[in-house]
Amino acid sequence: MNRLAKITWLETKLFFREPAAWVIALVLPTFVLVVLGSLPALRTPQEIFGGQRFVDIFLPSLMVITLATLGVNSLPMRLVSQREKGVLRRLATTPVHPALLLAAQIIINLALAVGAVLLLIGVGNVLFDVPLPQNGAGFVASFLLGLSSVLTTGLLIAAVARTTRSGAALAMPLYFVVMFLGGAYLPRVFLPDFLITLGKYAPPGVQPLLDSWTGAAPDPVQLAVLALISVAAAIGAVRSFRWE
Numbered sequence: 001m002n003r004l005a006k007i008t009w010l011e012t013k014l015f016f017r018e019p020a021a022w023v024i025a026l027v028l029p030t031f032v033l034v035v036l037g038s039l040p041a042l043r044t045p046q047e048i049f050g051g052q053r054f055v056d057i058f059l060p061s062l063m064v065i066t067l068a069t070l071g072v073n074s075l076p077m078r079l080v081s082q083r084e085k086g087v088l089r090r091l092a093t094t095p096v097h098p099a100l101l102l103a104a105q106i107i108i109n110l111a112l113a114v115g116a117v118l119l120l121i122g123v124g125n126v127l128f129d130v131p132l133p134q135n136g137a138g139f140v141a142s143f144l145l146g147l148s149s150v151l152t153t154g155l156l157i158a159a160v161a162r163t164t165r166s167g168a169a170l171a172m173p174l175y176f177v178v179m180f181l182g183g184a185y186l187p188r189v190f191l192p193d194f195l196i197t198l199g200k201y202a203p204p205g206v207q208p209l210l211d212s213w214t215g216a217a218p219d220p221v222q223l224a225v226l227a228l229i230s231v232a233a234a235i236g237a238v239r240s241f242r243w244e
Contacts, residue, residue, distance in 0.1 A: 059120065079105070083244060
């Protein structure tokens with residue numbers, strides 16, 4: 001096994017020892033969909049939703065729960081906790097470059113995010129006849145860029161925070177902002193116009209997800225902003241990362 005594979009396997013074992021974060025990211029969006037979808041009124045087409053049902057337009061926003069939980073909540077807090085416990089200091093005595101550790105975190109969270117989204121889409125389609133994404137390529141691009149933007153932001157928080165307290169002070173407000181702008185708390189159609197506009201460009205890019213879901217092409221400017229955030233945060237995380 002090469003170094004990246006070894007550190008990924010080690011981090012995977014550590015990751016699944018703390019079930020709270022990954023269970024929330026994997027199961028909670030689907031659970032919320034099942035609860036909401038069980039209400040007949042939310043399965044009835046409504047004029048306010050452009051003739052669509054609430055479950056149809058809200059499902060993409062439920063993905064934000066997974067992306068935000070993984071990217072700007074569990075990921076930075078787990079790394080900061082490992083730093084406080086001395087796990088990272090012990091890793092520093094091995095030939096592990098910080099970039100490999102950060103890459104391992106990306107791989108683990110990418111796999112979990114893909115699984116969570118596939119579960120959500122599958123349950124929505126089978127139980128409530130929610131249509132599958134109509135623009136497959138656009139949806140995949142939007143999802144990957146949105147995920148990378150929150151993951152790299154989380155890595156940057158983990159790189160600059162020295163204690164779990166300071167990590168929480170940075171991560172939790174950002175987590176709630178991402179969830180709010182992504183429509184996870186309140187459907188975006190009910191938000192003020194300026195918040196809807198801000199949410200179009202803010203990670204994890206819920207608007208490109210919504211556009212591709214209905215068959216439209218994602219706005220390339222919005223995708224470019226997500227890519228720029230990803231690159232800038234990744235560079236910042238690698239340059240500022242400290243073992244202790």
